[in-house]
Amino acid sequence: MAERVFANTSQPLSETLGMAPVDPEASGSSRVNVGQTERIFSAAGGALLLTVGLRQGSLGGFLLALAGGGLVFRGMSGYCPMNEALGRNSAETGEEAGVVEISKSLTIMKPREEVWAYWRRHENLPNFMYHLKEVRQITDKRSHWVAQIADSKLARALGSVEWDADIIDEVPNERLVWKSIPGSLVDHSGEVRFNDVPGGRPGTELHATIKYRPPAGQLGTAVAKLFNQNFKQMIKQDLRRFKQLLETGEIATIAGQPSGRKRDQLLENKPHQYSEPNQKHESLML
């Protein structure tokens, strides 16, 4: 069974909630072989992706950052003292990376049908997942996801970050289970569940569980564990924006308001300015 990473708990929340029975497949970037020239590019590009991903703070950004983190560590293997550990790691072909799980819930004061309908139309997702440029429905069950790289120079250098995902189970107005297709940039799966608030009170409880296999094997897992709290916040931010949009029709923001700062460093979609995990993260990258 795949190893799971949690802070001080042995039972994953998904089990407590009876959710997300599907683990992401180990394929694609969670089992990559890295060549020497690729390494150089990986380290540079990965560091940038990581920064951009974290700054933008959303589910798409989280996947972007994960991809970036993977690239950094693949790249680093040729140059840093971690060489040995990482080298051994990539030599262990066939070993699967552990599954990391993130769960978040919140309550939306709208009927279940309405909440479901908005989410199920995947084209809507970029409206509150700030990291996504586009989600396109290819068939009823398969969708194509494009993450947004805000920095135009970086976007030119790296191209776009894209993956496909399949809905593998759905019960209208109740639950949606999806999984990235084999060979994706980040192997991930997830479930979103829509429950009535108990006691006949108005509103919908939204539960989301995301599972992923960090790229670059166990070092990646260790890194992902370190930032787990941060990613949790990102997912929560996405859900919060979803709630704001459904309840009020707009998303609260201070981006674009005046201040006495010359250039406003503090945009609403860079919520990690204050958080310690991110400082650790960035210093790790330097």
Next chain:
Amino acid sequence: MKALCYNGVRDLRAERVPDPTIINPKDAIIRVTYSSVCGSDLHIVNGYIPSVLAGDILGHEFMGEVVEVGSGVKKLKKGDRVVVGSILACGECQYCQSQSYSLCDNTNPHAWMTEKMYGDATAGIFGYTHAFGGYAGSHAEYIRVPFADVGAFVIPEGIPDESAVFASDAVPTGFMAADMADIQPGDVVAIWGCGGVGQMAIQTAWIMGASRVIAIDKEPERLRMARENSRAETLDFSKVEVMEALREMTGGRGPDACIDCVGMEATGEGWGYYYDKAKQSLRLENDRPLVLRDMIIACKKGGNISIVGVYSGFIDSIPMGAAMNKALTFKMGQQHSQKYIPQLLEHMQNGELDPGFLFTHKMSLEEGQKGYMMFNDKKAMRVVFDPRMN
């Protein structure tokens, strides 16, 4: 435009900043006519609330004229003379629907910050640090007001600007303090702190039928106003043993309700003050809970404790045994502007509430630093900025 910005601890400067614009459909732009200092700003100015950034525009108690409305604004129109509640509320979430507006789920873009500290996110507050949303404040020529239909109220004829500005924060906070104290006709009410909020709590206690209101402070001018403008009996804690006096004045029972309009920067005379002050300056304790301790001991058995003075973090040495064994009821919170403003505007219109006397000093934004220091040193009841002045 011109705006009063935070630059560092006790360092405020009037600066040129860009004009605000409509960002979301439910926004309105208000041309600020009056913007008052508030006691809770001092916690920021004195460096006790983290997450303020250099360049942030301060101020949350204001009124003005609507100059622009977003496409989603239905009730307000250009030219309306409005007072705006200091706390932002969306009007749609479960808290807004139950009139607990200051608990709004949807107005804090940095919800994750207070959520980490408090377990839940708070609503946004104008000009009150990034933990509370990071919204640009009202000490400026113009301000963007999100969810304007919910938070801005047209001021009825007959209420002058000099009174109306306080309907934004001081009056509703004092009003809510008395409301939470659940004052019954005949109750004796003790109120700690005779700043703007305390004065309004006194006046509201009378509206609710209190038989006696005893106000506690040490600033002679504030005590005088409590007596002359708000008709309370007063105790000067620098001269009188307050706990004993309250006991004696109430036939040995203690006040039926005790109200804290001071919060985390309380000053006092006894050991407790120096204990808290030392810990606070070492950042071992965020707040100095002197008033809270006194209220618990002073309050009548089974009485009500109401807290509107702001606390931000951790406190210690609270006599919980006394609170539990005396079966006290505690109620507290940031004011629900949108719930109280309509009713208190009516009380103001018919003369039952009169905050006009709080307006003791009018200054320009350029005088911002001076104004806050005067206010900090209790040399002014309320300094109100007029951004039109130079």
